[in-house]
Amino acid sequence: MEPGLFKADYPGESNPEQADVEALPDSHLGDDAAGVKSWVEEMAAGLGYDRVEWVPPEATASERR
16 A cells, blocks of 8 residues: 555455345445454444454465465
């Protein structure tokens, strides 16, 4: 990311326990880390998710190898 920009990536999967819940979008970009985190958590709650599990970027990068 560019300096001063923050991005949260997440799978666009629906909640398997609640089939009527829509899938989340694939990412959210913002200029404030706390704002991006808050937006993702509010979106997830609005779609019926109980929680958001945050994974550090370095953990997801190693999974892609």
